[in-house]
Amino acid sequence: MINGIPLYWYLIVSAALFCIGLYGVMARKNVIAVIMGVELMLNAVNINLIAFWRYITPTSISGITFAAFIFVVAAAEAAVGLALIISIYRNTRSVDPEKIDSMKL
Amino acid sequence: MTLQQILFIVISLVVLGSAVLVVTTRNLFHAALFLVVSFFGVAGFYVLLDAGFFAAAQVLVYIGAISILFIFAVMLTRDVITAQRGNSQWQAAAIVAGVIFLIMALLLGPFSVTIRGREFGNANWPFAMDGNAIKAAPGNFVGILGTGLVDLNQYGVPFLLAAVLLLVAMVGAIWVARELRGREAERAAAETAVDDADMDANQPVQEPLPLIETETHEAHDSRNAAATEKH
Amino acid sequence: MTVFEVINNILKIVGDAVAAFIISILGAGGLADFVIMLLAALIICSICAVAFMGLTYAERKIVARIQDRIGPNQAGPYGLLQPIADGIKMFTKEDTTPAEADRWVYNLAPLVIAVFALLTYAVIPFAPGVVGTNLNIGVFYVIAVGSGSTVAILMAGWGSNNKYSLLGAFRTVAQLVGYEVPMLLNVLPVVMLAGSMSLVDIVERQTLSNGGNGIPFILMAPLSALIFLISGIAETGRSPFDLLEAESEIVAGFHVEYSGMKFALFFLGEYVNALAVSIMFTVLFLGGYAGPILPPYVWLLLKVAAVFTLLMWLRGTLPRVRVDQLMSFNWKFLVPMSIVNVILVMVIGKVFVADAVLAQSNGGIAVPPIVQALILFTSSIALLLASLLLVARQARQLRLVEAEDIEKRVAQNKVAAAKVVAQ
Numbered sequence: 001m002i003n004g005i006p007l008y009w010y011l012i013v014s015a016a017l018f019c020i021g022l023y024g025v026m027a028r029k030n031v032i033a034v035i036m037g038v039e040l041m042l043n044a045v046n047i048n049l050i051a052f053w054r055y056i057t058p059t060s061i062s063g064i065t066f067a068a069f070i071f072v073v074a075a076a077e078a079a080v081g082l083a084l085i086i087s088i089y090r091n092t093r094s095v096d097p098e099k100i101d102s103m104k105l
Numbered sequence: 106m107t108l109q110q111i112l113f114i115v116i117s118l119v120v121l122g123s124a125v126l127v128v129t130t131r132n133l134f135h136a137a138l139f140l141v142v143s144f145f146g147v148a149g150f151y152v153l154l155d156a157g158f159f160a161a162a163q164v165l166v167y168i169g170a171i172s173i174l175f176i177f178a179v180m181l182t183r184d185v186i187t188a189q190r191g192n193s194q195w196q197a198a199a200i201v202a203g204v205i206f207l208i209m210a211l212l213l214g215p216f217s218v219t220i221r222g223r224e225f226g227n228a229n230w231p232f233a234m235d236g237n238a239i240k241a242a243p244g245n246f247v248g249i250l251g252t253g254l255v256d257l258n259q260y261g262v263p264f265l266l267a268a269v270l271l272l273v274a275m276v277g278a279i280w281v282a283r284e285l286r287g288r289e290a291e292r293a294a295a296e297t298a299v300d301d302a303d304m305d306a307n308q309p310v311q312e313p314l315p316l317i318e319t320e321t322h323e324a325h326d327s328r329n330a331a332a333t334e335k336h
Numbered sequence: 337m338t339v340f341e342v343i344n345n346i347l348k349i350v351g352d353a354v355a356a357f358i359i360s361i362l363g364a365g366g367l368a369d370f371v372i373m374l375l376a377a378l379i380i381c382s383i384c385a386v387a388f389m390g391l392t393y394a395e396r397k398i399v400a401r402i403q404d405r406i407g408p409n410q411a412g413p414y415g416l417l418q419p420i421a422d423g424i425k426m427f428t429k430e431d432t433t434p435a436e437a438d439r440w441v442y443n444l445a446p447l448v449i450a451v452f453a454l455l456t457y458a459v460i461p462f463a464p465g466v467v468g469t470n471l472n473i474g475v476f477y478v479i480a481v482g483s484g485s486t487v488a489i490l491m492a493g494w495g496s497n498n499k500y501s502l503l504g505a506f507r508t509v510a511q512l513v514g515y516e517v518p519m520l521l522n523v524l525p526v527v528m529l530a531g532s533m534s535l536v537d538i539v540e541r542q543t544l545s546n547g548g549n550g551i552p553f554i555l556m557a558p559l560s561a562l563i564f565l566i567s568g569i570a571e572t573g574r575s576p577f578d579l580l581e582a583e584s585e586i587v588a589g590f591h592v593e594y595s596g597m598k599f600a601l602f603f604l605g606e607y608v609n610a611l612a613v614s615i616m617f618t619v620l621f622l623g624g625y626a627g628p629i630l631p632p633y634v635w636l637l638l639k640v641a642a643v644f645t646l647l648m649w650l651r652g653t654l655p656r657v658r659v660d661q662l663m664s665f666n667w668k669f670l671v672p673m674s675i676v677n678v679i680l681v682m683v684i685g686k687v688f689v690a691d692a693v694l695a696q697s698n699g700g701i702a703v704p705p706i707v708q709a710l711i712l713f714t715s716s717i718a719l720l721l722a723s724l725l726l727v728a729r730q731a732r733q734l735r736l737v738e739a740e741d742i743e744k745r746v747a748q749n750k751v752a753a754a755k756v757v758a759q
Contacts (some may be wrong), residue, residue, distance in 0.1 A: 004110050005109055005110055008215070009148070013121065015206055015213060017121060017124055018113055019202040020124040020127075022201075022205065023128055023199055023201075024128030026197075026201065026202070026304075027192060027199065028192070032179055032182065033127075033133060036137070038177060039140065039171065040140075043144065047147060047150055050156050051150075053156075054154045054156065061246070061249055061253045061260075064159070064246070065158065065250065065254065069161075069263065073270070074166070074171065074271060078174050078175070079275065079278040080108060080274050082282075083281040084282075085178055086282045087276040090284075104202065
């Protein structure tokens with residue numbers, strides 16, 4: 001299924017996806033949107049891993065194993081992160097990362 | 106242009122376009138839906154890369170579980186419409202992200218820029234440039250992956266750790282997000298009250314923290330007002 | 337080729353002829369493949385639409401009989417034209433949109449639901465060689481695609497901007513996400529016993545002809561079959577698990593605001609999903625198209641009809657469960673039992689191996705397939721009985737505690753009454 005697509009196409013698209021996610025993490029004013037950006041970045045990493053696996057070492061499973069672990073970590077991160085946000089929202093009535101500063105000295 | 110190239114371009118336009126909308130849309134519910142579209146496009150990439158198992162896992166994990174979590178969180182925090190587009194530093198963030206992308210593109214692709222007579226980029230990795238000299242697709246890679254994940258000599262231990270991580274995350278998420286009831290809630294309220302009192306005693310000059318109670322009263326009042334208006 | 341072979345393979349022969357015809361027109365290559373794929377998808381989708389019409393009629397008739405009514409009998413002989421009349425009604429109805437609706441989301445939701453419901457049929461084997469595409473991860477694909485409709489239901493609930501819609505959507509998501517877990521856990525034993533995730537391989541393992549032993553998996557994993565059926569009914573949101581559209585509680589759930597063709601699409605999604613669950617149950621546990629004498633597609637049709645009739649029977653007779661009952665039944669009973677069941681099947685499958693060569697190389701006791709099936713069957717039934725006993729004991733203790741509580745309160749009341757009398 002990969003006739004005529006050079007590897008760097010995938011790398012560039014995933015780099016773009018990573019940077020869009022990075023922008024979301026840095027610029028959004030809502031913690032949920034920030035975590036959405038993190039998920040986009042994780043997806044970009046996964047595209048990279050699977051593309052490298054397919055093009056360079058399709059016989060070894062190292063690349064896809066990493067991708068599988070990223071799935072696990074992404075699921076765990078989303079669950080715990082969103083639970084934390086809901087807990088914070090209950091206590092402070094805000095999801096603005098700039099206002100969650102009660103740990104600041 | 107082969108069919109695969111056209112497919113690749115269409116999928117990447119979908120993925121990148123919806124990703125841009127995810128980070129710029131004002132309505133967070135729409136942002137979550139665009140996130141779903143983006144995830145679906147990434148699953149399309151996995152199909153193009155002969156990794157059907159990961160495409161299905163992407164749909165199951167990201168669309169069936171993670172995006173549902175996002176939508177629930179968006180609805181539970183009731184900050185959907187009022188969400189602002191960006192914080193005060195969004196221009197700086199855009200510049201940083203753009204510069205990082207340019208650097209990565211120069212490192213990865215066959216492009217180059219010349220600054221003051223020095224050429225940057227044009228990596229020309231032999232394995233990355235040719236789209237046709239590709240090794241054959243592996244036959245039963247799901248079976249190989251499965252045996253590799255449970256084989257203690259390969260990835261058995263990390264796999265167990267991943268399972269433990271999932272379990273801990275599940276327990277932790279339930280514990281953190283549970284609603285306090287009855288005596289527990291009273292104790293928690295008393296603790297926060299003591300904390301507030303301590304803080305007031307230690308730092309009387311600082312501006313007071315926004316109290317939860319007043320805000321909820323306000324919200325309650327406004328809701329009542331809206332209800333009366335309707336009547 | 338004998339007449340029998342022609343009749344048995346009629347679908348494949350016709351399909352091959354059509355494919356050859358298209359290739360003769362367009363020439364072999366990517367374009368011809370594309371057109372053939374498109375045609376196949378079109379045929380599968382239209383079969384689903386026709387089946388949807390037939391199923392609504394059959395369901396109304398059968399449920400009516402169960403409830404001592406006659407059912408549709410006005411349009412055409414025996415009311416046979418009722419689905420067409422319904423279709424015309426749906427087409428001519430006004431297509432309303434709530435004023436405050438989130439338009440894009442509201443209009444897209446029914447489409448997304450119908451698409452996800454139809455996607456399942458791409459991997460289902462209807463007869464030997466008659467399958468959309470034989471994915472090597474078929475079962476996983478079906479479950480992944482099935483989980484996609486959750487997003488669409490949330491879209492419908494949110495987009496309608498109606499609190500009943502949103503409540504219905506929340507309930508639906510809690511139910512669908514919860515019951516996906518036992519469903520997946522009970523597909524695992526089948527995958528382990530078949531040694532493959534491809535639906536074609538799973539069916540072939542249950543036939544007598546191609547390397548299978550002719551024992552359907554319902555005999556090897558009866559507990560899995562039972563839980564799969566229960567969670568399948570819950571996944572499609574049919575009675576007794578129809579909390580998502582409980583008319584008496586939240587009007588109609590997430591599709592309360594929809595009318596006309598959009599409502600018809602939701603309806604189609606529901607029936608196509610129910611049919612998909614029946615077909616999946618048939619393929620995974622009843623041997624799909626495997627069977628003697630009759631042609632394979634007739635066997636598949638008969639088995640699917642039987643399973644779907646069972647679903648209608650349940651719908652006609654059982655009352656709706658409560659939300660808390662639904663969730664605790666899933667998380668406290670089905671999921672733990674499924675996990676124990678998976679471990680049980682795994683251990684027994686490794687200890688008593690049906691394949692003599694495999695037993696030699698991997699260890700384990702070589703037994704004939706029928707003995708392995710017998711051991712699996714008895715252990716599954718034993719597990720079911722043990723868990724039922726456990727639950728019954730728990731329930732009795734709870735009842736005892738409640739009874740003590742009541743006695744105590746009655747005694748207190750008596751003391752208080754005595755005091756009042758003394759004063």
